[in-house]
Amino acid sequence: MNKLLVVAVLLALLAVSAESFRMPRQAEDKEEGPLTKLCNTVKSYYSDAVNTVSDYVETIKGLKLEEKAKNLYEETTTILSTYNSIVQDQIYHLLTSKP
Incomplete structure (x- = not known):
């Protein structure tokens, strides 16, 4: 009886663990529509522009x-x-000088 119980428990554990190792289904390849292609193109241009600007900023920092x-x-x-002090001094002497 004990052997039967051990085999049943092991078999149950094997079934549970086998269920967790299932391979996920692979998504079917769908063709991209024109809007998706346009969005991907815009995203790639945007990322290229950001990378280029980042490179320029790093060059300028360098x-x-x-x-x-x-x-x-x-x-x-x-x-x-210095020149402001000189001009202030000249104006002061011009205004305070006695004729």
């Missing part, structure tokens, strides 16, 4: 233009502040 622009701004503001 040129360190941001750092050069920052340095140019700092130099320009330093020079302009």
